[in-house]
Amino acid sequence: MTVNPNPHMLLYPRIRKSPFFYASRRHGVQMYSVYNHTYHPRHYGDPIAEYWALLEGVTLWDVGVERQIEISGPDAFDFTNLLVTRDLSTCKVGQCKYVFLTDQHGGILNDPVLLRLEENRFWLSLADSDILLWARGVASHAGMDVRIEEADVGPVQVQGPKSYALMRDLLGDSVADIRYYYLHDYTIDGIDITVSRTGYTGEIGYEIYVHHASRDAERLWDLVWEAGAPHGLQVIGPCHIRRIEGGMLAHGADITVDTNPFEVGMGYDWMVDLDQEADFVGKQALRRIKAEGPRRKLVGLEIGGAPLGSYNDGSMIDAFPVHHDGDVVGKVTSACWSPRLEQNIGLALVPAELAELGTTFTVDTGERPGALLPSGQDLVEAVVVPKPFIDPTKEQPKSDPRAFGDASDGAAASTPSH
Template sequence: MVPFAGWEMPVQYSGVIDEHVAVRSSCGLFDVSHMGEIEVSGDGAIDFVQFIMTNDIERIKDGQCQYTLLCKEDGGVVDDTIVYRFNIDRFLFVVNASNAEKAFGWMKKVQAKEQFPDVSIEDLSPRYAQLAVQGPKSVEVLRPLLDIDPEEIGHFHFHMGLLGGEIEAVVSRTGYTGEDGFEIYLDPTDAPAAWKAIMETGRVHGIKPTGLGARDTLRLEMGYPLYGHELGEKITPIEASLGKYVKFNKDFIGREVLEKQSNEGAERVLVGLKMLDTGIPRQGYEIQNSGLSVGEVTSGTMSPSLEVGVAMGFVKTALKTPGTAIEVIIRGRAARAEVTTLPLYKK
């Protein structure tokens, strides 16, 4: 167990590699109740939501969810989030645990400054636990427990119903692993019973309880950003290679800066890295090209799926082409690597 954003979190149960392989081949169960939940509701809620997020909420319907970013005026990222659209007057933002208080306060300040008097913003984090069922066997694991066939829940759609016949839950087909999977929101008092029920139905499919360690290696293989590594208040979505989640057909906070950066290009950009020499790249390691410093690793690991050192990092935009030779400075040694496309792991 390790402290994380005020929570005690399990790094591993049976082992990071064992859990990682289980998610890629069968199924893993995560307790991610540390995530924050902020509800935006009331008359004008959709206009407020459109203004604070980079993506376009009008592109999804009630019962769907969408990945987006919340940005400051200078384009720096307050947080990245999944927003759930219940109806035109009710939305739920699922935010990172380390940013929940900050994101809530930022939304309240924007509301006051921009005058959305009929919009209500509530931090509902204490009311929600969250479990994630991830892996190719996720549908089979949940089928005996849900009041509908989980296969009927489309990707980035959600269902409000019963789990185990009596536990009220919101179930979305989303995740942070790159595998098929579901995230389940429920009352914290129901979480132990839900965990037990999922482990029971998942036993025949080889389900494994999965901790933070495997969650990190899984998301890294997929090139998914982690706030504090690939994202931050000094990093823009354009720099983080997340431009497809920024829609310029509407107004939003930070639009002017991001549109200029999108048109003119950023000085640095997030890329995938694959080691050619032995060694594991880690956050903060220097990236060089022909002996010159050109960037820094943001996340790195030994990939359990690829069995090679992999990383993400920022480099000068001129070096973003896949196949570009670079070096990662590992304990004073220049280890050969190359720029590669994201995701690093492809099924």
């Protein structure tokens, strides 16, 4: 039988649409996936060209699939602190935090960006897993006075070195005052938005959260597109090459409910505060895991063989088995060809005792478009290397964005980490 390497995805009413669905579709979406039960543009024809557009210019992404769970009410702070592994007493109003939500066993349910809008009002900008019903169930069990709902809010990302120049033209010079992992509210042409200096790229970038998205999302998209025209704005899908280079995690691939924060490594241990007063969900399990040590670790790999794809192009249908001494011991969870490094790179979950730098494996890159060998016969060498692969301290996204604009924009200033 003949395998169709690129079957179509059915567009029909049963699957949710992003509030930007029809706006982003105008730019020639070539591939969709489903994320949070919602159609998501993955690329517009050439993921490698999109990668370079992100690194060299400014790009616009439809990420309306990042559903916003709003938590409000008299007990909203205490309840949200119960959900996440970080101590939110250090999170100011107007600040964002990258957080883990874990279950009672310490498994990662989601890794959203949290936005603190008011003392007792938060958004969780979700990765690809259901949290609304989980949060409502925890609230019911905890007996707290909170309201939990999916807000009518849709985000787009504006990412790349020229993103500040676009945002300045769109919203004014005050955009320069938005620090890394902070937010600010604006109104533009009667549209209420929240802008955060965050993104899924490791580059200078912003996320624009459109309030009343079901009404105003497309109009906001058009305003951004108009402001971006002088800067060469390009519409792209999420750039997985760049996020793998930066060691950023994809829920459902690199992390799932079957992984815990101490397996993830890459400096994410600080995201679990076991000394805080709050008895967050999973705290006791994570205390035990930390004491015993994780049995697996997520490592960075340089992978040999022919160039892989861009991850979001259908070239990696499933995780790649990792072999050591003749046995399958783990899996490559995300992998791609890095044009800058001129190397296949990936993230792999392997036994902790095999996670040391320099450990060598064989990886089965399997059957993929263009491959001549069936799965199990396309074995290549791989070696554990430091990660993230590029900019491990995230100096790029923390840079003063004015340094990437006009010469008159001023000198660089320091900004805090998140």
